[in-house]
Amino acid sequence: MAKDNGVVIIGGGAIGLCTAYYLLQQGVKSTIIDKGEMGHGSSLHNAGYISPSHFVPLAAPGIISQGLRWMLNPVSPFYVKPRLDLDFIAWAWKFRNSCTQENVERAAPLLRDLSTASSALFEEMAKSNGMDFEFMKKGLLVLFRSERGRAAMMEEAGMAHKLGVGALFLERRDIQKLVPETEIRADGGLFFPDDRHITPAKWVADLTRYLEANGVQMLQNTEVKGMVVSNNGITAVRTSDGEIRGEEFVLAGGAWSPEIVRGLGLKLPVQAGKGYSITINRSNRKPLIPMILTEARVALTPMGNTFRAAGTMEIAGLDLSITQRRVEAILTAVPKYIGGFTLDDFKQGEVWAGLRPVSPDGVPFIGRFSRYNNLVVATGHAMLGITLAPVTGKIIADVISGSKPQFDMTLLHPDRFA
Ligand SMILES: Cc1cc2nc3c(=O)[nH]c(=O)nc-3n(C[C@H](O)[C@H](O)[C@H](O)COP(=O)(O)OP(=O)(O)OC[C@H]3O[C@@H](n4cnc5c(N)ncnc54)[C@H](O)[C@@H]3O)c2cc1C
Structure with missing residues (x-):
C-alpha cells in the first residue's frame, strides 16, 4: 500500500539524520528510509573529528x-x-x-565557514535533548x-x-x-x-532515539529501488516494502547516492x-x-x-x-x-x-537538482561528513522551507559538473 509523507529522506546516515533533526526544529516531521540500520553506514565508526x-x-x-x-x-x-x-x-x-x-x-573559505558553523551546531546539540x-x-x-x-x-x-x-x-x-x-x-x-571530536556511534544512536521519540518515521531495512516521476517532479519512491509517496525528497544515500538516482537520468559524480x-x-x-x-x-x-x-x-x-x-x-x-x-x-x-x-572537487553537493523540482541532494562530504552533517541538515531544512541559506549555494550546487 502506498504511504503518504511530507518529506522523504533517503539514507539514515549522519547527513540524513541531521536533515530530519533540523526539519523537526522547523516543525516538519519527515520519514527516513535506510536499507540497513540508521547510522550504520560510513557514519558509525569513523574518527569522529569535527575539524575546521x-x-x-x-x-x-x-x-x-x-x-x-x-x-x-x-x-x-x-x-x-x-x-x-x-x-x-x-x-x-x-x-x-x-x-x-x-x-x-575557492573551496577553503567555504569549508572553513561551513565547518565553523557546524561545530557551533554540534555544541548546541550536545547541550540539548539529553544527548x-x-x-x-x-x-x-x-x-x-x-x-x-x-x-x-x-x-x-x-x-x-x-x-x-x-x-x-x-x-x-x-x-x-x-x-x-x-x-x-x-x-x-x-x-x-x-577542533572538536565526538563518539560517532553514540551520536547517531542519540539522534535516532531523539527523532523517533519526536515523531520522525524510521523505516529501517527498507531499500529504495527507484523513483516515480510525474512531469518534473518525484511523486514516490519505490522500495523493497512498497511505494512511499512524498512532497519533497532528500537524497542522502552517501556513497550509494549515484546508484539511487541513476534511473532518473542524473549523473552524480x-x-x-x-x-x-x-x-x-x-x-x-x-x-x-x-x-x-x-x-x-x-x-x-x-x-x-x-x-x-x-x-x-x-x-x-x-x-x-x-x-x-x-x-x-x-x-x-x-x-x-x-x-x-x-x-x-x-x-x-x-x-x-x-x-x-x-566528490571530484572536495566540496559536497548540497541543494536542488535543476531537473526535478522536489529532489534535494546532500552528499559528497568525503572526509568531512561528520564535521559538516549539522550544517548540511540545517541548509537542507532551509532549502525545503524556502528560507535562504547563509552560504554561497553556487559552490555547493549539485549540477556544477553537469
Ligand atoms: C575511516 C573513516 C574515518 C572518517 N573520519 C571522519 C572524521 O573524523 N570526521 C568527519 O567529518 N568525517 C569522517 N569520515 C567521513 C564520514 O564518515 C562520512 O563523510 C559520513 O559518514 C557520510 O555520511 P552520509 O550520511 O553521507 O553517508 P552514510 O553514513 O554512509 O549513510 C548513507 C546511508 O544511506 C543508506 N542507503 C544507501 N543506499 C540506499 C538505498 N538504496 N535505500 C535506502 N538506504 C540506502 C545506507 O545504508 C547508509 O546508512 C570518515 C570516514 C571513514 C571511512
Whole structure:
C-alpha cells in the first residue's frame, strides 16, 4: 500500500539524520528510509573529528603526483583501483581538473565557514535533548616526521592564519609540554585548538532515539529501488516494502547516492572512498588529544574508554571488503609518531570499513537538482561528513522551507559538473 509523507529522506546516515533533526526544529516531521540500520553506514565508526582545520579540499595541487607515487606502494594510505567503469573514468577526469590552486582558493573559505558553523551546531546539540555523545573540546594535533611533512605543515599554518583558523606550529619539545602524558616521537606538528571530536556511534544512536521519540518515521531495512516521476517532479519512491509517496525528497544515500538516482537520468559524480578504523579498549586512554600522523594519513582518537586508529582512502567502488595489509599499515605507523603503543595492543581491536562519498572537487553537493523540482541532494562530504552533517541538515531544512541559506549555494550546487 502506498504511504503518504511530507518529506522523504533517503539514507539514515549522519547527513540524513541531521536533515530530519533540523526539519523537526522547523516543525516538519519527515520519514527516513535506510536499507540497513540508521547510522550504520560510513557514519558509525569513523574518527569522529569535527575539524575546521580541514579547510584544504581533497582536490589540491600535488595530490595527483603524490597519488601516483602511492599507487606503486601496496601499503600506501591512498589507492585508486584502475577500472573500465565510465562513471569512475568521468569522476577521475573531473577530479584531475579540480586539483588546482584556484579550487583550493575557492573551496577553503567555504569549508572553513561551513565547518565553523557546524561545530557551533554540534555544541548546541550536545547541550540539548539529553544527548550524550562525548563532545570533546581538545583540539587536534597534526604530527610530522619528515622534512616534506614539516614544509607542508608550515605552508598549512600560513594558510590557516590567512583564513583566520587558529593554528600553532610546534616543535617536538613544545608538543611534549602540551601532552606530557604521551611520549612524542614525531619531529613537530601543528595544533588546531578549535577542533572538536565526538563518539560517532553514540551520536547517531542519540539522534535516532531523539527523532523517533519526536515523531520522525524510521523505516529501517527498507531499500529504495527507484523513483516515480510525474512531469518534473518525484511523486514516490519505490522500495523493497512498497511505494512511499512524498512532497519533497532528500537524497542522502552517501556513497550509494549515484546508484539511487541513476534511473532518473542524473549523473552524480560521487565515488566511494573506503577507509578503515581499528578500535581497542583502553582504560588508560593516552593520548588524550586526537592526533593525525601526517605522512601516514592516520587519525588517532581517544573515545570514552576506547582508542581508535583510522585511515586509508581506497577509490575502488562500492566494496566494503577489508584489505588486511592496509589495516596493518595504519597500525605500524602509530609507534613511529608516539610511544606507549605496540602492535600487540591492537591485536584484539575491532576492524571496521566505511565508504566516504567523495566528490571530484572536495566540496559536497548540497541543494536542488535543476531537473526535478522536489529532489534535494546532500552528499559528497568525503572526509568531512561528520564535521559538516549539522550544517548540511540545517541548509537542507532551509532549502525545503524556502528560507535562504547563509552560504554561497553556487559552490555547493549539485549540477556544477553537469
Ligand atoms: C575511516 C573513516 C574515518 C572518517 N573520519 C571522519 C572524521 O573524523 N570526521 C568527519 O567529518 N568525517 C569522517 N569520515 C567521513 C564520514 O564518515 C562520512 O563523510 C559520513 O559518514 C557520510 O555520511 P552520509 O550520511 O553521507 O553517508 P552514510 O553514513 O554512509 O549513510 C548513507 C546511508 O544511506 C543508506 N542507503 C544507501 N543506499 C540506499 C538505498 N538504496 N535505500 C535506502 N538506504 C540506502 C545506507 O545504508 C547508509 O546508512 C570518515 C570516514 C571513514 C571511512
